[in-house]
Amino acid sequence: MTLHLTQVSLTHANGVRALHNVDLHIGAGEQVAIIGPSGAGKSSLLNLLATALRPGSGAVEVLGEHAWQLSARQRQRLRARIGLVHQAPPLPPxxxxxTAVLAGKLGQWGFAKSLLNLVHPLDVPGARAALARLDLGDKLFAQCQQLSGGQLQRVGIARVLYQAPEVLLADEPVSAMDPVLAGHTLSTLCRHAKEHRVTLVASLHAVDLALSHFSRIIGLRDGQVFFDLPASDVDHNLLDGLYANEQLQSPPVPVAPLSVQIPRC
Structure with a gap:
């Protein structure tokens, strides 16, 4: 089992309970979408899986390691095997x-090599190839401040693709993109996961994208797993319950396109 959470709870320093008694089991090579209303705990869950947050209780097992029973150095090595795509990538303007893309390897390179890379990029072809997969090959030497929000999100994804992790976690990775580009980007992530047998877990606000691209859907509500089902079993009633009491109407179950059916992960 690649990702294994047992009775995990998390309360933030401000007293807000983010997760409560979560059990989660995701096998090697699975591609899973996490959906749910704002504040449901989706980002907190991904950060727990990335070992960026420590649970208040319960056990977190990632890639066969009990993350919080490891030494700091061992945990750092584990993190080098995990890629996390942020909704707003922390890229200096x-x-x-x-440089942003090549930073994906910093956890695997030594200090001297990482420092040299800041002065002289060490793998131009590798960075260009990762960007080209996301239609950004022409932005290789641009500054991050010259890019749009959607382009910055794709740079963040390219960095994780270049990192080549065993577990790829994506927190709202396409929120700044138009629907067509978002679909294309998720297809790229799913294709990469299949080709390299990478475990992919993505939180998504757009339910239609989750159901179109992922075969397994986890609904999170109030810090707990509301449902964990194949996408084909997620219907209007489940979505109404998941998004109950939201000010906006719950997202509809999408109708398959008339001409093209997007393959799921």
């Missing part, structure tokens, strides 16, 4: 795109 004046940093060049190529």
């Amino acid at each position: 004046r940093q060049r795109v190529i």
Whole structure:
């Protein structure tokens, strides 16, 4: 089992309970979408899986390791095997795109090599190839401040693709993109996961994208798993319950396109 959470709870420093008694089991090579209303705990769950947050109780097992029973150095090595795509990638405005992408390997390179890379990019072809998969090959030497929000999100994804992790976690990775580009980007992530047998877990606000691209859907509500089902079993009633009491109407179950059916992960 690649990702294994047992009775995990998490309360943030401000007293807000993010997760409560979560059990979650995701096998190697699975592709899973997490959906749910704002504040449901989706980002907290992904950060727990990335070992960026420590649970208040329960056990977190990632890639066969009990993350919080490891030493700090061992946990750092584990993190190098995990890729996390942020909704708003932490990219310095004046940093060049190529440097941002190559930073995906910093957890695997030594200090001297990482420092040299800041002065002289060490793998131009590798960075260009990762960006080209997301239609950003022409932005290789641009500064991050010259890019749109959607382009910055794709740079963040390219960095994780270049990292080549065994577990790829994505927190609202396409929220700044138009629907067509979002669909294309998720297809790229899913294809990469299949080709390299990477375990992919993505939180998504757009339910239609989750159901179109992922075969397993986890609904999270009030910090607990509301349902964990194949996408084909997620219907209007489940979505109404998941998004109950939201000010906006719950997202509809999408109708398959008339001409093209997007393959699921």
